[in-house]
Amino acid sequence: MTGSKIRRSMPLFPIGPVMQLTDLTARQIRYYEEHQLISPARTDGNRRMFSLNDIDKLLEIKDLIDQGVNIAGIKQLFSISNQGPETLSKNKKTERRLSNDEIRRHLRKEIVQAGRFNLPSMNQVNMNRFFH
Structure with missing residues (x-):
């Protein structure tokens, strides 16, 4: 994997900023995860952490739903x-x-x-x- 691909797959964002970036609700994001459309990483405290790739996929899901x-x-x-x-x-x-x-x-x-x-x-x- 190139450096750019590695950076895009690094889990950096908690759900709050992802909601703002995608204009999706936490419930929608969790629903897409339940249906295995996205797979965010989890912290030791079981908190979801999203990568840039996850955000791209959420935006794509949103476009398809629309x-x-x-x-x-x-x-x-x-x-x-x-x-x-x-x-x-x-x-x-x-x-x-x-x-x-x-x-x-x-x-x-x-x-x-x-x-x-x-x-x-x-x-x-x-x-x-x-x-x-």
């Missing part, structure tokens, strides 16, 4: 991103690796377009259960 994705959908998106870059075959000769952000953008675009035109998306059967 877009209408529920907890199950967020878990699905996070599991895709934790598997590493996905491979997309454009044709038999050319393969391109997609970044996690590209995967999320593609999925969101498909979901938005399907809803906008009232058309079933190619993943509608699998994706409907992830939305409110």
Whole structure:
């Protein structure tokens, strides 16, 4: 791990400042932890301590919730991103690796377009259960 990655993963922030930075309540943050979307470190006194990576993830969760994705959908998106870059075959000769952000953008675009035109998306059967 590089120095920057190590610094971003260091648990430095108690829940109070994290609430201010993310505009989330303590209850929401604990709820996301219960659903294993985040895993803050704990002090010897069992106090949660958050890293910059945890804060980034909370902001991402908040954005997804605002877009209408529920907890199950967020878990699905996070599991895709934790598997590493996905491979997309454009044709038999050319393969391109997609970044996690590209995967999320593609999925969101498909979901938005399907809803906008009232058309079933190619993943509608699998994706409907992830939305409110």
